[in-house]
Amino acid sequence: MSKEIIKIFDTTLRDGEQSPGASMNTEEKIQIAAQLERLGVDIIEAGFAAASPGDFDAVSKIAQRVQNSTICSLARAIDADIKAAGEAIAAAKMKRIHTFIATSPIHMQYKLKMNPDEVIRRAVRAVEYAREFVDDVEFSCEDAGRSDIGFMKEITDAVINAGASTINLPDTVGFRLPNEIGAMVKEMSEYTKGRAIISVHNHNDLGLGVANSLEAIANGARQVECTINGLGERAGNAALEEIVMALKTRHDIFKDYDTNINTKEIYPTSRLIANITGIEPQPNKAIVGKNAFAHESGIHQDGVLKHKETYEIIRPEDIGLDMEDTLVLGKHSGRAAFKDKLAKLGFTLSDDELNSAFERFKELADKKKDIYDDDIRALITSEMTNIEKAYELVAMQLMDSTGGVPSAAVTIRHNGEDITDAGIGDGTIDAVFKTIDRITGYQGQLIDYKVKSVTQGKDALANVTVKVTFNENEPAIIGHGLSLDTMLASARAYIGALNSYLSMEGMLKLRHTDSTETI
Numbered sequence: 001m002s003k004e005i006i007k008i009f010d011t012t013l014r015d016g017e018q019s020p021g022a023s024m025n026t027e028e029k030i031q032i033a034a035q036l037e038r039l040g041v042d043i044i045e046a047g048f049a050a051a052s053p054g055d056f057d058a059v060s061k062i063a064q065r066v067q068n069s070t071i072c073s074l075a076r077a078i079d080a081d082i083k084a085a086g087e088a089i090a091a092a093k094m095k096r097i098h099t100f101i102a103t104s105p106i107h108m109q110y111k112l113k114m115n116p117d118e119v120i121r122r123a124v125r126a127v128e129y130a131r132e133f134v135d136d137v138e139f140s141c142e143d144a145g146r147s148d149i150g151f152m153k154e155i156t157d158a159v160i161n162a163g164a165s166t167i168n169l170p171d172t173v174g175f176r177l178p179n180e181i182g183a184m185v186k187e188m189s190e191y192t193k194g195r196a197i198i199s200v201h202n203h204n205d206l207g208l209g210v211a212n213s214l215e216a217i218a219n220g221a222r223q224v225e226c227t228i229n230g231l232g233e234r235a236g237n238a239a240l241e242e243i244v245m246a247l248k249t250r251h252d253i254f255k256d257y258d259t260n261i262n263t264k265e266i267y268p269t270s271r272l273i274a275n276i277t278g279i280e281p282q283p284n285k286a287i288v289g290k291n292a293f294a295h296e297s298g299i300h301q302d303g304v305l306k307h308k309e310t311y312e313i314i315r316p317e318d319i320g321l322d323m324e325d326t327l328v329l330g331k332h333s334g335r336a337a338f339k340d341k342l343a344k345l346g347f348t349l350s351d352d353e354l355n356s357a358f359e360r361f362k363e364l365a366d367k368k369k370d371i372y373d374d375d376i377r378a379l380i381t382s383e384m385t386n387i388e389k390a391y392e393l394v395a396m397q398l399m400d401s402t403g404g405v406p407s408a409a410v411t412i413r414h415n416g417e418d419i420t421d422a423g424i425g426d427g428t429i430d431a432v433f434k435t436i437d438r439i440t441g442y443q444g445q446l447i448d449y450k451v452k453s454v455t456q457g458k459d460a461l462a463n464v465t466v467k468v469t470f471n472e473n474e475p476a477i478i479g480h481g482l483s484l485d486t487m488l489a490s491a492r493a494y495i496g497a498l499n500s501y502l503s504m505e506g507m508l509k510l511r512h513t514d515s516t517e518t519i
């Protein structure tokens, strides 16, 4: 008997980006979408097009690029949001608009300030308008976990009649237990049978996102919404890799179901997201944590040596872990091997990007003997941040001593001209950032600073992630910098964030000009 496919709806680029500190630039989002497509995700929620010009741009570019997954944009039940979503995904081969409105008493009364009739009216209008752009419309009863099931049936009837084909029941605040989610999904699936697909979107506030998703599948859900590494608002969303591997590993229980996921792409996808967001999964995280396949104690090691399955329920190779080369390229590697490695790691670069990345790789190979897959990932993701490269670091000199005043002299290239200045600060990093501000004329506010060693050993690369605001009315921007020297990595990260900001600011101006011209 053929198995029923559970659709995997990945929202790493939308709900995942709502994790504090996880914002990504357009180029990074395109790379992630390409990897999600390779992973075999059915639907990629590429963003919330109406949220900002940057989101709109990223969703449109992903829509132009991805061929084998449906591209989706989220939209409130507001015409302007739906129009932005429809326009952003217009070029996609397969496209969906996902519109939502809250249905729980607490959200309707205090947040929306709407009565239930008004909520139904808005939902119907949203779905009807979305159908003017696409055939595939998903409707979400936000906070379904705390909504009245009778009201959800009423609004579901109305939106299905208006043209919605997927009904999503999010446990927005991660409040429900598995048996409760199972009961809700069973009742709604039986009620909508043959009229719509029932989907779930479980948050992890009580650590039950995955358990709730599995119970939903057992009770009739045919789509699950999830994120790589479990990223997402607050405690995050149900983790894609955990749901998929639970279905696969417990095929005795889930024998009637399958997914389109190529599980060998799970580990590479997890690493790509961790590198880009700077958010590492906790070491003991199921499936993709650094310790997920590590056996520490003697009795376990003895058992694994005798027969792996004594302590391993998943084969590392099933999630693509064996494909990680421990030692890869070196200073004698050429462009062909480098390009081949990038393809294996899931990066698709233009010729110009490849040339620039290859130059950086060679510089690195001169200084660092062993280059690992994680070094290459960090190198490429730090390259991607500097999309426009309005400013480029040329040189830097630092002075510090115990009891002295930390100072930095920095040279930056802008429009072909090298500009040098010097400044002092509360520490050397502060001195570097302040000097960069003096040269560029932008006043960055540092919100967060993280430094991580990419691999092990004294010659490990430092990967610095900064979160900076250059205008208090606009969202913070993430920048990554990579170097064997932490100070140099910090300066690169800060300049990367500024370049990202400028490319978005350019877009803002462009959209403003566009709208002025049409008035």
Ligand SMILES: CC(=O)SCCNC(=O)CCNC(=O)[C@H](O)C(C)(C)COP(=O)(O)OP(=O)(O)OC[C@H]1O[C@@H](n2cnc3c(N)ncnc32)[C@H](O)[C@@H]1OP(=O)(O)O
Binding pocket: 015, 018, 048, 050, 051, 052, 075, 076, 077, 078, 100, 101, 102, 111, 112, 113, 142, 172, 233
């Ligand atoms: C559960 C979720 O994850 S929902 C998705 C969350 N994602 C985001 O919020 C994306 C980032 N958000 C943003 O950039 C901004 O919030 C925007 C651009 C969407 C809206 O910004 P603003 O217009 O300034 O509104 P603001 O965020 O202050 O408030 C949200 C408004 O939308 C209303 N709203 C919320 N959800 C919905 C909905 N589904 N349908 C219609 N209206 C809604 C709220 O009631 C509020 O309206 P009010 O201003 O009349 O009180």
Ligand SMILES: CC(C)C(=O)C(=O)O
Binding pocket: 015, 074, 100, 140, 142, 143, 168, 170, 171, 172, 173, 201, 203
């Ligand atoms: C917009 C919806 C699907 C959501 O993210 C939630 O309710 O958590």
Ligand SMILES: [Mg+2]
Binding pocket: 015, 170, 172, 201, 203, 233
């Ligand atoms: Mg959510």
